[in-house]
Amino acid sequence: TPPVPSLCGVPLKYISLVTLAVQNSLLTIIMHYSRVSIPPSQSYSAPTAVLLNELLKGSISLAIAFTRIDRSTSYASDTPPGLTTGRFWHPSKVWLRIRRLGREVFSPDCWKLSIPAILYVIQNNLQYVAATNLEAATFQVSYQMKILTTAAFSVLLLRKQLSASQWLALFFLAIGVGIVQIQTGMGGTAKTASTLLFAGTSMNALKGFMAVVAACFTSGLAGVYFEMVLKNSQADLWIRNVQLSAFSLLPALVPIILSRPSDAGFISSLFENFGAWAWATVAIQVFGGLVTAMVIKYSDNILKGFATSLSIVISFLASVALFDFQITFTFILGSVVVLIATWLYNTPVRSSGSVRLGFAVK
Numbered sequence: 001t002p003p004v005p006s007l008c009g010v011p012l013k014y015i016s017l018v019t020l021a022v023q024n025s026l027l028t029i030i031m032h033y034s035r036v037s038i039p040p041s042q043s044y045s046a047p048t049a050v051l052l053n054e055l056l057k058g059s060i061s062l063a064i065a066f067t068r069i070d071r072s073t074s075y076a077s078d079t080p081p082g083l084t085t086g087r088f089w090h091p092s093k094v095w096l097r098i099r100r101l102g103r104e105v106f107s108p109d110c111w112k113l114s115i116p117a118i119l120y121v122i123q124n125n126l127q128y129v130a131a132t133n134l135e136a137a138t139f140q141v142s143y144q145m146k147i148l149t150t151a152a153f154s155v156l157l158l159r160k161q162l163s164a165s166q167w168l169a170l171f172f173l174a175i176g177v178g179i180v181q182i183q184t185g186m187g188g189t190a191k192t193a194s195t196l197l198f199a200g201t202s203m204n205a206l207k208g209f210m211a212v213v214a215a216c217f218t219s220g221l222a223g224v225y226f227e228m229v230l231k232n233s234q235a236d237l238w239i240r241n242v243q244l245s246a247f248s249l250l251p252a253l254v255p256i257i258l259s260r261p262s263d264a265g266f267i268s269s270l271f272e273n274f275g276a277w278a279w280a281t282v283a284i285q286v287f288g289g290l291v292t293a294m295v296i297k298y299s300d301n302i303l304k305g306f307a308t309s310l311s312i313v314i315s316f317l318a319s320v321a322l323f324d325f326q327i328t329f330t331f332i333l334g335s336v337v338v339l340i341a342t343w344l345y346n347t348p349v350r351s352s353g354s355v356r357l358g359f360a361v362k
């Protein structure tokens with residue numbers, strides 16, 4: 001069996017999962033803070049943030065793919081002698097790698113990534129609408145509904161089979177999210193410290209919830225589609241990430257062009273109010289995209305579900321400490337139901353072994 005990839009003796013699988021849980025919580029909190037800590041008239045452009053996310057993630061993925069291309073087994077036989085040893089930056093080696101990268105990135109099936117790319121751009125924009133209009137913890141719990149949509153699309157598109165306990169778990173998930181929504185709908189949501197500071201910043205829970213529901217649909221469909229593309233080919237994950245980001249650029253530009261920035265120069269209007277918190281949000285999102293890829297590679301979506309549910313608890317506690325989020329009984333009840341449902345969904349069926357767990361990406 002091949003050696004388990006590890007860092008300082010700890011398997012990358014666990015490192016990437018814990019990192020994803022912390023990243024998920026950080027993103028929810030920092031994105032929320034970056035949107036509500038200032039009056040709406042001074043808020044930064046979410047479409048700019050989404051475009052920057054794709055540009056940075058694509059560039060980093062390209063750099064990683066560049067360093068890994070030599071390891072691709074498909075080139076083992078056509079590597080000229082003398083190129084396998086010596087300096088990494090030798091010009092002829094660099095040129096060879098660039099040619100190989102070009103061939104991989106512009107592969108005949110690269111267009112397949114355009115579908116998840118468009119869906120993820122929509123999702124990433126909707127995430128800002130949700131984070132602006134919902135409490136960080138409420139957003140995080142509601143966003144768990146993507147397990148439901150992922151399951152539905154897995155059954156529809158991948159013909160995956162779900163066990164009875166998994167269907168039950170999905171039912172409980174919907175109930176749990178519903179309970180959390182009751183407290184939001186009844187006006188029980190605590191005002192954040194920032195909302196109290198800036199009377200102009202008002203949250204529209206219904207708008208936020210609609211954005212979450214739509215984001216859950218795009219998440220499920222994009223995730224399942226990305227899984228289909230990954231499983232049906234041998235291409236390197238980082239090459240797929242480059243293709244994903246490349247196809248995201250055009251749809252990410254659409255809302256920027258439609259919103260017709262002010263009379264100031266195009267670039268300066270793009271970066272209007274783009275302060276430290278906006279950059280922090282983008283950086284955490286870029287990091288998250290890369291860690292998601294690592295989790296898919298070194299672990300699978302089953303454990304990814306656990307990481308996400310762990311991040312609910314982290315965000316919840318942080319919201320209490322940072323945003324003055326008031327704990328209500330319905331919030332705790334709803335969160336507990338969501339956590340139990342997530343656990344139940346991710347628990348393998350031991351019996352006959354004929355039922356495979358949901359959307360595991362190898």
Ligand code: C5P
Binds near residue numbers: 057120220293
């Ligand atoms: O929560 P969910 O798993 O749907 O979130 C996926 C997020 O990860 C999106 O923001 C998407 O842009 C990003 N992603 C990525 N690279 C992948 C898959 C997803 O950057 N290969």
